[in-house]
Amino acid sequence: MNPNLYIRDPESSELGRNIVRQSIELIHELGFEEFTFKKLAHNIGTTEAGIYRYFENKHRLLTYIITWFWTSMEYRLVFHTNNLPNPRAKIAAAIKLLAFGQEDMFLSEHIDKDLVKDVVVSESNKAYLTKHVNEDNRAMLFKPYKDLCHRIATLFLEYCEHFPYPHSLASTLIETIHHQMFFKTHLPGLTDFGGQENANALQEYCEFFIFSALDRFSTAGIIPRLSESV
Amino acid sequence: MNPNLYIRDPESSELGRNIVRQSIELIHELGFEEFTFKKLAHNIGTTEAGIYRYFENKHRLLTYIITWFWTSMEYRLVFHTNNLPNPRAKIAAAIKLLAFGQEDMFLSEHIDKDLVKDVVVSESNKAYLTKHVNEDNRAMLFKPYKDLCHRIATLFLEYCEHFPYPHSLASTLIETIHHQMFFKTHLPGLTDFGGQENANALQEYCEFFIFSALDRFSTAGIIPRLSESV
DNA sequence: CCATCAACAGTAGTATAGCTATCATTTTTG
DNA sequence: CAAAAATGATAGCTATACTACTGTTGATGG
Numbered sequence: 001m002n003p004n005l006y007i008r009d010p011e012s013s014e015l016g017r018n019i020v021r022q023s024i025e026l027i028h029e030l031g032f033e034e035f036t037f038k039k040l041a042h043n044i045g046t047t048e049a050g051i052y053r054y055f056e057n058k059h060r061l062l063t064y065i066i067t068w069f070w071t072s073m074e075y076r077l078v079f080h081t082n083n084l085p086n087p088r089a090k091i092a093a094a095i096k097l098l099a100f101g102q103e104d105m106f107l108s109e110h111i112d113k114d115l116v117k118d119v120v121v122s123e124s125n126k127a128y129l130t131k132h133v134n135e136d137n138r139a140m141l142f143k144p145y146k147d148l149c150h151r152i153a154t155l156f157l158e159y160c161e162h163f164p165y166p167h168s169l170a171s172t173l174i175e176t177i178h179h180q181m182f183f184k185t186h187l188p189g190l191t192d193f194g195g196q197e198n199a200n201a202l203q204e205y206c207e208f209f210i211f212s213a214l215d216r217f218s219t220a221g222i223i224p225r226l227s228e229s230v
Numbered sequence: 231m232n233p234n235l236y237i238r239d240p241e242s243s244e245l246g247r248n249i250v251r252q253s254i255e256l257i258h259e260l261g262f263e264e265f266t267f268k269k270l271a272h273n274i275g276t277t278e279a280g281i282y283r284y285f286e287n288k289h290r291l292l293t294y295i296i297t298w299f300w301t302s303m304e305y306r307l308v309f310h311t312n313n314l315p316n317p318r319a320k321i322a323a324a325i326k327l328l329a330f331g332q333e334d335m336f337l338s339e340h341i342d343k344d345l346v347k348d349v350v351v352s353e354s355n356k357a358y359l360t361k362h363v364n365e366d367n368r369a370m371l372f373k374p375y376k377d378l379c380h381r382i383a384t385l386f387l388e389y390c391e392h393f394p395y396p397h398s399l400a401s402t403l404i405e406t407i408h409h410q411m412f413f414k415t416h417l418p419g420l421t422d423f424g425g426q427e428n429a430n431a432l433q434e435y436c437e438f439f440i441f442s443a444l445d446r447f448s449t450a451g452i453i454p455r456l457s458e459s460v
Numbered sequence: 461c462c463a464t465c466a467a468c469a470g471t472a473g474t475a476t477a478g479c480t481a482t483c484a485t486t487t488t489t490g
Numbered sequence: 491c492a493a494a495a496a497t498g499a500t501a502g503c504t505a506t507a508c509t510a511c512t513g514t515t516g517a518t519g520g
Contacts, residue, residue: 008467015468031361036506047469052508125355131261133416146419164422165435171413171420172406172439179405180398186363189376190401192394205395209402212442238496245497266477277498282479462520469514477506487496 001071004139005064008054016054018044020068021110023061028115032062032123059130063141066127069120070144073097074151076104087159091214092207094152099177099203121178149174160214169213173206180205231301234369235294238284246284248274250298251341253291258345262292262353289360293371296357299350300374303327304381306334317389321444322437324382329407329433351408379404390444399443403436410435 003009010016022044027035037051037058044050055061080097081090096102100117128142136142152173153166163169180191180202188194193201233239240246252274257265267281267288285291310327311320326332330347358372366372382403383396393399410421410432418424423431 013467033360037508038506047471048507049470049509050468053468057507122359125359128417129352129355129412130263137417142417146417149420165438166422167419168410168413168421168423168435169439171409172402175405175409176402179401182359183398183401187358187367187372187376189397190379191398192396193398205398208395208446209399209439209443212446213439216438216442216445243496267479268477277500278478279480279499280497283496287478464518464520466517467515469512471512472510474509475507478504480501480503482501483499485496485498487494489494490492 001064001068002140002143004141005060005067006055007052010054010064015044015046015050017110018046019051019054019061020065024065024111024115024119027062027065027123028119032058032126059127062123063127063136065116066120066124067141067144069116069124070148074144074148076102077148077151080104081155087155088211090155091159091210094155095173095206095210096203098174099181099206101200101203121181124178125175156214160217163214163217165213169210173210176209177202177206231294231298232370232373234371235290235297236285237282240284240294245274245276245280247340248276249281249284249291250295254295254341254345254349257292257295257353258349262288262356289357292353293357293366295346296350296354297371297374299346299354300378304374304378306332307378307381310334311385317385318441320385321389321440324385325403325436325440326433328404329411329436331430331433351411354408355405386444390447393444393447395443399440403440406439407432407436 001009001011008016010020019040023035023040026040026043030039035058037048041048041051055064077094077097080102081093084090084093093102097104128136128145130136149167149170152170156163156166156169180193183190184193184202192205198204231239231241238246240250249270253265253270256270256273260269265288267278271278271281285294307324307327310332311323314320314323323332327334358366358375360366379397379400382400386393386396386399410423413420414423414432422435428434
């Protein structure tokens with residue numbers, strides 16, 4: 001993890017690990033806006049000052065959590081795509097993983113997977129949608145997100161060599177998954193996943209629009225028929 | 231505008247209009263997190279209490295601004311697509327408009343178009359990414375967004391009758407435009423628009439992935455060749 | 461075994477944000 | 491012109507964000 005994210009490494013002590021674990025629970029419970037270091041300190045049984053020894057402010061802590069997630073996601077992406085036979089299968093596996101459809105061990109055992117998922121869906125945008133995004137970017141805080149994005153982009157290029165938008169399509173995929181998950185739960189009118197209880201509907205939608213885009217630019221010029229892809 | 235958004239209608243007085251206009255400038259300048267009613271009051275020469283007579287809190291004011299934007303966008307969408315000859319041209323016009331590529335009069339004269347655009351790109355997500363999204367949704371605060379989304383979805387269905395994801399594709403389009411614009415400026419590594427100075431690159435990317443998705447599901451089974459769409 | 465140093469708890473305190481209440485004055489309007 | 495509404499000005503209260511200082515504990519190393 002990038003040392004710019006913290007003041008003292010939270011992995012280096014029990015208190016530090018508690019801060020991270022409990023902050024995920026509390027952000028999940030209250031939302032990031034209502035989340036404060038005082039409440040977190042009370043939850044852990046320490047004091048506000050104790051938290052400030054680890055993180056400069058609550059936004060840095062959020063960025064730490066989200067960044068840790070991207071790092072873990074990239075690691076798992078490599079793991080789950082490494083020995084698949086062809087680029088198409090790799091992309092399908094990547095989408096499944098990104099859409100939280102892959103049952104999987106998380107890297108860190110002491111953190112609840114479903115909570116992290118919800119926090120990422122609801123709060124990850126807030127890590128970069130700030131006025132100090134350029135400064136944070138210079139401090140390399142978003143490198144894990146870019147690395148993940150680049151790795152997905154590389155899969156796209158393996159599948160379709162001359163595809164002109166690999167990075168944009170990768171970031172579109174990631175953000176779309178999160179937005180559509182949020183909309184499905186809270187604003188279903190913005191999706192088509194409302195009525196049905198098809199747990200894979202989002203994943204199928206993503207596979208559909210990603211492969212539609214990639215196949216259209218296929219260098220071979222071969223466009224699979226409807227029946228092959230849906 | 232939905233009366234749940236405000237306490238006193240800001241369109242009903244000079245002070246109210248000032249609050250809205252100046253808040254857009256100040257949110258643009260400071261970002262939503264650093265924006266406060268005290269600073270806004272100071273900027274327009276009134277007091278904090280004066281602002282609170284119009285808006286319950288700064289989040290409601292943000293939602294007002296964003297909602298006003300969606301309302302205006304839907305109106306302009308109808309205006310710019312109404313007498314186009316075919317669904318494909320309508321969708322292309324919609325994308326151009328949503329991507330801010332359409333030179334156009336805004337509905338309200340007293341508000342700076344470019345400022346609103348930047349505020350929408352950076353802050354619109356924060357209108358709904360909250361813990362009270364369900365409550366806000368019940369108060370119909372997001373109806374204009376849903377209406378806009380539904381109208382775009384309808385265009386998709388006119389072009390491709392049995393397309394199964396019209397609403398998800400519409401919300402994906404809107405959110406993607408904003409994210410890619412933000413990334414292009416602040417995190418260009420997440421896009422493919424960095425080096426080139428092609429102002430239409432984003433618009434072309436959106437047309438590409440939208441029509442790729444729609445054409446793949448074309449009921450006629452006729453898939454236009456690469457040369458026709460890019 | 462003691463000196464030392466890092467980690468941590470606890471307390472206090474400042475500045476600002478978020479919000480409410482009150483009251484006098486001005487403006488609108490019936 | 492009188493009543494009602496809108497505004498300006500001030501005060502105040504609670505919570506948040508953050509900093510500083512003090513004392514304790516517990517591990518390390520000579």
